[in-house]
Amino acid sequence: xxxxxxxxxxxxxxxxxxxxxxxxxxxxxxxxxxxxxxxxxxxxxxxxxxxxxxxxxxxxxxxxxxxxxxxxxxxxxxxxxxxxxxxxxxxxxxxxxxxxxxxxxxxxxxxxxxxxxx
Numbered sequence: 001x002x003x004x005x006x007x008x009x010x011x012x013x014x015x016x017x018x019x020x021x022x023x024x025x026x027x028x029x030x031x032x033x034x035x036x037x038x039x040x041x042x043x044x045x046x047x048x049x050x051x052x053x054x055x056x057x058x059x060x061x062x063x064x065x066x067x068x069x070x071x072x073x074x075x076x077x078x079x080x081x082x083x084x085x086x087x088x089x090x091x092x093x094x095x096x097x098x099x100x101x102x103x104x105x106x107x108x109x110x111x112x113x114x115x116x117x118x
Contacts, residue, residue, distance in 0.1 A: 031038055048054065 031041070035041075
């Protein structure tokens with residue numbers, strides 16, 4: 001079986017689902033001719049398919065889409081508003097990190113000037 005036939009057989013198995021519509025479409029992955037890693041790629045792709053990850057991902061995405069639709073009907077989905085008090089600690093950590101980096105830079109410059117011998 002050639003690489004093209006292997007890719008075609010795998011391509012027929014991989015379907016990307018459209019929201020909750022059960023009609024899928026093929027995934028096409030472009031590769032150069034005589035691509036050295038095509039066999040390894042096909043092998044790993046078969047492992048992913050055989051392990052059931054594709055089905056799990058599509059089921060998860062379908063369930064997530066359905067739950068979002070149900071919440072939207074109830075009016076429960078709102079845009080989250082982030083307040084400054086919630087992210088204040090992040091900015092404090094950022095400033096502490098910058099201050100620490102600046103102090104290390106100053107110490108390195110001072111040490112290199114001090115240890116320089118002419």
